[in-house]
Amino acid sequence: MKNIIVIFCLLVAGLFYSCDEGNKAVYEPDSIVESTDPISVYFRENFLKPYGTAVRWQWVDRYVDDSKRVTPPFRDVCVPMGEFLKQFWLEPFMITESGTKFMKDHFPPEIVFVGSKMYNSDGESITLGYADAGVRITFTQVNEYDLTNKEWLLLQLRTADHEYGHIIHQRHNLPNGFKEVSPKNYKSNNWLNLAGDVQASGPRISREAISLGMVSNYGTSNENEDFCEILSIYLTSDKAEFEQRYLTHEPESAYQKIDADGNPVVDADGNPVMLDPADDAVKMNEGRDLISIKLNMIKKYYMDNFNVDLDQVRDEIMKRIDEVLNPA
Amino acid sequence: MKNILYVFVALITLFSSCDKNTDPVFDKSPEQRLSSVLSEYKAKLTQGDGYWIAYYSGSAILMKFNEDNTVEFKSTYDGGKEDKTVTYRVGASQVPELVFENYTVFQALYEANRSTGEYEFLFDHISDDRIDFISKTDLGDIKTKLTFFKGTPEDIDKVKAMIAKFAKMSFFKKVLVAGTSYEAMLITIPGEATLQVVDEDGSISSKKYDFEVTKDGLLFSPEITIDGIDVASFIYDEGKGQFIANAGGKNISIEVGAKPTAPQKGIYSDFMKTNFKVIENYSYALDSVQPLLKQDIPLLSAFQIYVQWGYVLAYAPKHVDGKWAGFSAFTFAENPDAADELLVAWDSRIYGQWWKDIYYNDGGQKLLGFILDPNGLYIMKAGLDSYYLISNSDPSQYVLVE
Secondary structure, eight states, X not given: OHHHHHHHHHHHHHHHHHHHHHHTTOOOOOOOOOOOOHHHHXXXXXXIHHHOXXXXXXXXXXXXXXXXXXXXXXXXXXXXXXXXXXXXXXXXXXXXXXXXXXXXXXXXXXXXXXXXXXXXXXXXXXXXXXXXXXXXXXXXXXXXXXXXXXXXXXXXXXXXXXXXXXXXXXXXXXXXXXXXXXXXXXXXXXXXXXXXXXXXXXXOEEHHHHHTTOSSTGGGSOHHHHHHHHHHHHHTSOHHHHIIIIISOOOSSOEEOBOTTSOBOBOTTSOBOEEOOXXXXXXXXXXXXXXXXXXXXXXXXXXXXXXXXXXXXXXXXXXXXXXXXXXX | OHHHHHHHHHHHHHHHHHHTTTOOSSSSOHHHHHHHHHHHHHHHHHSTTOEEEEEETTEEEEEEEOTTSEEEEEXXXXXXXXXOEEEEEEEESSSEEEEEOSOOHHHHHHHHTTTTOOOOEEEEEEOSSEEEEEESSOOSSSOOEEEEEEOOTTHHHHHHHHHHHXXXXXXXXXXXXXXXXXXXXXXXXXXXXXXXXXXXXXXXXXXXXXXXXXXXXXXXXXEEEETTEEEEEEEEXXXXXXXXEEEXXXXXXXXXXXXXXXXXXXXXHHHXXXXXXXXEEEOGGGTTHHHHHHHHOTTOOEEEEETTTTEEEEEOTTXXXXXXXXXXXXXXXEOTTSTTEEEEEEEEEXXXXXXXXXXXXXXXXXHHHHHTOTTOEEEEEEETTEEEEEESSOTTOEEEEO
């Protein structure tokens, strides 16, 4: 019996030994060789190493929803686009130590460059830049790179700051109480149907949206988009323009006309020329109060959590925009 | 005895369990085999001097594939403005594919024609002198195909020479099949050919085909069907001034003539029944009209002709100074010297704020010169309410109006 047990054990050992031979055929992939393409080197040195961010500048179609049609970026614009993101998105936050830490802690792991607009399957309508699950931000229309084109510059910057806002609230939640400020005013997909355009595009803004306490039509879709729209539009707007449009109350009763120089207008008899208030003036002002409350919450949230002063960041961004649009 | 039986069972188990690993169908893993296929495809692209030429969407595209994963483009598209060097890779998503990693002339062609353009292609068949691809993104039943033909550095200049030759050829191209009575008309505008056959009852049947001018003739993809015979390519015979193909055991030729064999009776009154028409396409000889005008009028959409009201207007829907501008006081009349031909006169009146942008533009002058041909214009039926207008003085100049 003892001999049989020994033989049996030897056979079982032989079984495992012989079966092990087959495992040697398992594929071992070739080691990955780092690209020496100057553009790859640039993004490795300026984004991957300091922030752990992979910039996808070479075309891989799986990075884009397969129902969309897009074209890849020109080689010539990839590095300038990288510099643009550094100069207008990263660096304004990094003028302080805490801002630097904030950006290094939260910068997205993946950025995708798309050359064209993102055409829907009909080949005509388009989708603007977007973020996926807070990890990837896609920039469209990169081939239209032109720092002197304010519309393009703001489109890209607002995409960056808006999508970055999603990364922040997904990781740290919305500011306390933010959801309770205007909970009944969100429109879900009906944000497309708001009336009274103040600005037709980039982004679309209506009086109805402002009356609801949002800075853009898209902001009325839900509280997360509301947060990101306030953040991105605040950071990329001139202080006086933002306050005029979103914070300062407009007249709710008849008021005297003011000329372009800010002087009250009078008629030939010296009587003041009076204007009627807008029909929705009261609602607009109520909406402005809601925007003011939410904006203050966002500013406090950034200060309390990250020691980032959004006014300081906004001023730095606007200074840089002004320098590029109005060179001395 | 019982113990021996146990040992025997153990031995059987041993051999059966190992048996599955002893006879692999392939020596390599799936990953290694795929990698090997991709390497083979890349080797094919770079073989020799790495030159391949493709004909796509009205343009010839010459590519030089290099070992360092760069590809150099030269094309006939937009005067070569999209000629670039980019990186490429032979990869696999579901099946092997060729990926140009940045913007190339293929994407430029797609952006110029977004409803039908394609720019991602999967390997289909591969051989020493041609590589066939199928569109990755075409969702239609008949997938767009693209073929790379083995090329030489001189190919792009040869194509340009052939296009220049083809551009001077008359509208009137007759298709004949040797040894039969078959006769059809082939009408060509950049990228598209229409085969018109007069049926026994006198009605006209038409079928459209995509075609390209190649370095030595014409290429149809998919093949054109002539008298039941499928033909992919024609070679230009310089001596005869004809395009020749041999397919299905028959010699097929495309002969170029100066005039229509006979005017289409009553076509002038048919043409004049509808006031509003749009110039939808231009012949090779006139295909610089629209690009030249767009240099001065970037928002230009199309030219409109009002044959009863006597207007020829450019339409630019978002122009700040109005959507329309152009010329008025035209007279569209039947040529007194040739029935069913058109003679256009102009009383030199202008319309709209930006007429000068048209009038003082080389494209605008070319178009006016064509419309006001002193010898008149032939009218040929294209579809239910669409027509070709062909210059009598130079029948290589023609437009499609709908």
